[in-house]
Amino acid sequence: MLGAIADDFTGATDLAMTLVARGFRTVVSIGVPGHERISALAAPDGQTGAGADAVVIALKTRTIEPSAAVAASRNALRGLRQMGATRVYDKYCSTFDSTPRGNIGPVLDALAADLETTITVVVPAFPDAGRTVVDGQLFVHGTPLAESPMRHHPLTPMTDSDVPRLLSAQSTAAVSLIPLETVRAGVTAVRAALEAAGAGPGARAGSAAGSGSGAGAGLRAFVVDAETEHDLAVIAEATADLPLVTGGSGLALGFSGPGTPPVMLPTRPGPRAVLAGSASSATRGQIAHARSRMPHRRLDIDALRADFAGTVAGLVSWARDQWLVDDEKPVLVYAVGDLADVQPATDPGEVPAADLVEQALSQLASDFADAGCRELIVAGGETSGAVVSALGVRELVIGQPVAPGVTWASGDSRGRVMNLLLKSGNFGAEDLMSGAWTVLA
Numbered sequence: 001m002l003g004a005i006a007d008d009f010t011g012a013t014d015l016a017m018t019l020v021a022r023g024f025r026t027v028v029s030i031g032v033p034g035h036e037r038i039s040a041l042a043a044p045d046g047q048t049g050a051g052a053d054a055v056v057i058a059l060k061t062r063t064i065e066p067s068a069a070v071a072a073s074r075n076a077l078r079g080l081r082q083m084g085a086t087r088v089y090d091k092y093c094s095t096f097d098s099t100p101r102g103n104i105g106p107v108l109d110a111l112a113a114d115l116e117t118t119i120t121v122v123v124p125a126f127p128d129a130g131r132t133v134v135d136g137q138l139f140v141h142g143t144p145l146a147e148s149p150m151r152h153h154p155l156t157p158m159t160d161s162d163v164p165r166l167l168s169a170q171s172t173a174a175v176s177l178i179p180l181e182t183v184r185a186g187v188t189a190v191r192a193a194l195e196a197a198g199a200g201p202g203a204r205a206g207s208a209a210g211s212g213s214g215a216g217a218g219l220r221a222f223v224v225d226a227e228t229e230h231d232l233a234v235i236a237e238a239t240a241d242l243p244l245v246t247g248g249s250g251l252a253l254g255f256s257g258p259g260t261p262p263v264m265l266p267t268r269p270g271p272r273a274v275l276a277g278s279a280s281s282a283t284r285g286q287i288a289h290a291r292s293r294m295p296h297r298r299l300d301i302d303a304l305r306a307d308f309a310g311t312v313a314g315l316v317s318w319a320r321d322q323w324l325v326d327d328e329k330p331v332l333v334y335a336v337g338d339l340a341d342v343q344p345a346t347d348p349g350e351v352p353a354a355d356l357v358e359q360a361l362s363q364l365a366s367d368f369a370d371a372g373c374r375e376l377i378v379a380g381g382e383t384s385g386a387v388v389s390a391l392g393v394r395e396l397v398i399g400q401p402v403a404p405g406v407t408w409a410s411g412d413s414r415g416r417v418m419n420l421l422l423k424s425g426n427f428g429a430e431d432l433m434s435g436a437w438t439v440l441a
């Protein structure tokens with residue numbers, strides 16, 4: 001069984017949809033499952049679980065304190081091992097989203113230590129979504145990460161494009177690069193690079209330059225260049241025996257499961273809504289597009305600060321009115337239409353704007369579900385984490401894909417099955433908020 005740990009919920013569905021497309025029966029667990037569910041999912045023969053070929057544990061650890069992220073990830077690893085996971089996939093963002101102190105490095109270090117492995121790979125590339133890595137530099141649709149809209153992210157502004165440098169600052173591992181020329185030379189060349197480096201301290205991979213930082217800790221982390229799906233297939237094959245691989249979801253494009261067919265989710269009658277807490281440029285474009293096609297409201301952060309319950313209740317009553325007029329049309333509630341709407345810093349003692357937004361969208365999701373809403377698009381990884389937790393959903397079944405990294409899923413919210421589309425901030429076409437509904441059977 002393949003076990004995966006994702007640092008946010010949209011990342012979990014992103015990876016899970018790729019695994020489903022590659023023929024894995026995949027369960028997304030929101031947090032670590034309870035003992036009974038672990039037993040149900042466990043693989044009696046160490047190979048195939050009764051309920052799943054792959055389990056992705058969705059955490060909300062991208063921006064929390066590094067020590068808390070490490071503890072939650074190690075706990076998830078324990079759960080996966082109890083289920084019989086023999087390989088572990090540490091999923092983080094294809095744009096390497098992390099705070100300056102972590103959490104990608106500390107989590108990678110801890111998982112490698114628990115798995116007693118001294119070699120792992122770092123593969124953020126996801127070419128279908130425009131993320132490529134060349135000479136260790138991460139590009140977003142051809143623009144260096146640090147010049148892309150990611151530099152304006154409210155929680156994880158990315159101001160460096162150099163993946164080995166980003167990782168070295170966070171990890172105790174000796175960080176090296178396996179360059180594109182080695183990947184293009186094929187599986188044997190990548191394996192040779194990994195094995196040669198395993199030979200001793202300071203060993204280099206292919207023609208790569210190693211930073212060598214932290215070499216004493218024993219772990220070697222190889223950032224591997226990749227520009228195409230074929231590159232990812234080469235890397236996946238070359239690393240098939242590693243107990244731990246890390247990256248965006250792209251690496252999983254090179255995996256091959258037992259051929260389980262995908263699930264088609266039925267549409268769920270009832271009102272529909274879009275909740276967007278993401279400030280990412282793709283989400284802002286989708287909001288601009290959706291505003292001319294559906295009733296919409298922007299969250300008023302000052303009003304939330306002054307009267308949270310009253311402001312949310314006002315939005316619920318507005319949404320109910322819209323659904324009475326046209327129950328086919330989704331309503332849109334969003335946080336950021338324009339970057340100027342972002343409120344980065346708050347006075348000490350004040351609830352940060354980001355928390356108010358997450359709390360408001362979570363409360364709206366619960367109240368909308370109580371009002372009969374059974375289909376929901378949520379934009380943003382942190383936002384999705386907050387919303388799905390508030391809905392009390394424990395597991396997701398992956399359904400129809402919508403765009404690279406974006407998929408419908410269904411989950412049980414306190415006895416009500418809902419279709420949920422958890423969209424990463426920078427994924428999806430401009431018409432996603434009005435168009436994604438049509439792919440439900």
Ligand SMILES: Nc1ncnc2c1ncn2[C@@H]1O[C@H](COP(=O)(O)OP(=O)(O)OP(=O)(O)O)[C@@H](O)[C@H]1O
Pocket residue numbers: 008010153154155277278279280283301335336341342343344353354355357358379380381382383384423424425426
């Ligand atoms: N006006 C605002 N001021 C400050 N923070 C905000 C504002 N609006 C939203 N936020 C916060 O910004 C964060 C956006 O992160 P989120 O992960 O949801 O989106 P994203 O980063 O675009 O998506 P992803 O992580 O999937 O790429 C959330 O915590 C949200 O509450």
Ligand SMILES: O=C(O)[C@@H](O)C(=O)CO
Pocket residue numbers: 008010011012014015092093094095248249381405424425
């Ligand atoms: O890898 C990605 O880019 C996404 O799955 C994600 O994690 C964004 O939050």
